[in-house]
Each structure stands twice: as structure tokens, then as C-alpha cells.
Amino acid sequence: MRISQIITYPIKSLGGFQQTTAVVTPQGLQFDRRWMLVTPEGKFLTQRTFPRMALFKTALSGDYLKVTAPNQLDSFIEIPLEAPKEQPAKMVEVWASDVMALQVNPEFDTWFSRHLGTECQLVYMPEESKRPIKAKYNIPNGVVSFADSNPILIIGEASLNDLNNRLESPVEMNRFRPNLVVEGSVPYGEEEWQQVSVGPVHFRVAKACTRCKMITINQSTAAVGQEPLKTLATYKAKNNQIDFGVLVAWANEEWSGGTPMISLGDEVVV
Numbered sequence: 001m002r003i004s005q006i007i008t009y010p011i012k013s014l015g016g017f018q019q020t021t022a023v024v025t026p027q028g029l030q031f032d033r034r035w036m037l038v039t040p041e042g043k044f045l046t047q048r049t050f051p052r053m054a055l056f057k058t059a060l061s062g063d064y065l066k067v068t069a070p071n072q073l074d075s076f077i078e079i080p081l082e083a084p085k086e087q088p089a090k091m092v093e094v095w096a097s098d099v100m101a102l103q104v105n106p107e108f109d110t111w112f113s114r115h116l117g118t119e120c121q122l123v124y125m126p127e128e129s130k131r132p133i134k135a136k137y138n139i140p141n142g143v144v145s146f147a148d149s150n151p152i153l154i155i156g157e158a159s160l161n162d163l164n165n166r167l168e169s170p171v172e173m174n175r176f177r178p179n180l181v182v183e184g185s186v187p188y189g190e191e192e193w194q195q196v197s198v199g200p201v202h203f204r205v206a207k208a209c210t211r212c213k214m215i216t217i218n219q220s221t222a223a224v225g226q227e228p229l230k231t232l233a234t235y236k237a238k239n240n241q242i243d244f245g246v247l248v249a250w251a252n253e254e255w256s257g258g259t260p261m262i263s264l265g266d267e268v269v270v
Helices: 051-057 104-115 157-164 227-234
Strands: 002-008 023-025 037-038 057-061 064-069 074-082 090-094 096-103 122-124 152-156 180-184 195-198 201-210 241-250 261-263
Touching: 002 023, 002 261, 037 090, 074 104, 090 122, 104 122, 152 157, 157 180, 157 241, 227 241
Parallel strands: 152 180
Antiparallel strands: 002 180, 023 261, 037 122, 057 064, 064 074, 090 096, 096 122, 152 241, 195 201, 201 241
């Protein structure tokens, strides 16, 4: 088995970008979900409520994160990759977690509010802000970015192929927003893993990824339908939940091999 795709989603629930290599940190892939849009009161925003968030495009551009507005290539902002300086701290809410974040720039808040159609603010998670992974996932001392519950999502190509064979209209992998895509696995085999290595980096499996209505949002158009959740429910439902993919976290308690990197083509060993 080998890595066939690496995807980073720098701003929670916005579009991601593919990479040939990525640095791995305890919180997940470098830059992954380190920014987030929140209400003025600090509550996180996602595609579940604002499907249009899928249409914002992101890309690395030198020392900046470039974000392009939906269907408007000439409207974009460039966000410094380094932590905001001299910006106010703000307590924000991600599910049941309260996290200390930094406000980024009022001008960015105005830009996002205009293009999303609701008042919001952009916040950043600095290194000193540690959001612990819940104890029930058995990841000792684990931390996570603004991702829902765990740092990295892995899905096998074979799992999507099996699902698409059951669908009238196939869906793309981006419906499921994985960080790492694996070729050469068996359908849904990743959901049975307990520990896995990708190149030199070791991961512990936290849980299978339970799916919600977000996978019914077309990531290219923001249109909301019933699939593929409806079809998955016919054969993947168990204990009132539907799993697709697996969530993993860093398991290298002591790293001494230089910058931890993973690359396309890296071998995946269970």
C-alpha cells in the first residue's frame, strides 16, 4: 500500500490543496485546520450550516496562505503563515472544546463576512494553544488542531471505488475530506487498523470516522443532496452511525530523525 494523495485544509471547512510532501506535527499535517471561521461570539462555522464554505479555494503562496472567494478568481486575500502578532486573543468553541485562539486581521473578517454572507471572524491556533484529544480515543498526550476530533483522516481508494460501484452517480474523494489517501488496500480495510506507519512516521488509530450530512455537499458546487449518505446507510450503518475512513494521531513520542515528512508514494505499513 502506498500514499496516492496528501491534502491539507488550512481553514476548517474551506477547500483544501494537494501536496507532494507534507510535514507532520503532533496536531496533524502542517497548517491543517490551524485557522477557523467563527461567529462574533466565538462559535465555529462549518459547511453543515454554510455549504458555500466549500467553494473558497486555498493555496500556499510563498510565506502566505492565499484564499480565493467562491467563483471570483480576482477576489482573494493572502494570510501570513506565521502567527499573528499583537492581535487580541479570543476564546473559541469547537464542538465541546474551548480553545484559546488569536484573531488574525479585521480586514480579513470583513472579506469573509461579505463573501460568506454572514458576520464572522478568522482566528488562528498558535503553538502555545494545546487542544487535547479526548481521553476516550486512547491517544496519550494527544493534541489536535481545529479538526473535529483527531488530527489526520485516512481513506483507501478501494473504499471509495466500492461505494461508487453502488451509486448511480459516482462521487469524488473530496466529499470525505481525507488528509491521506491510500492505494493498494482492500475496501474499508483501513477501518480495522490499530497502528500504521507512513514512511518514517508512526500513527495510532483513534477511531473510524463517523459520517454526517457534510458528505452530501458537492465540494465543487456546494449543492446539497442525499448521496452518498443514503447509500452508505444501506450497508455501512452500525450502532446508529455510519463510518467511512479512519482517524489517526501521531505516535512518535520521541522523534529524533529530523523534520518528520511524508510524501506521495510512501509505503503504508499496518
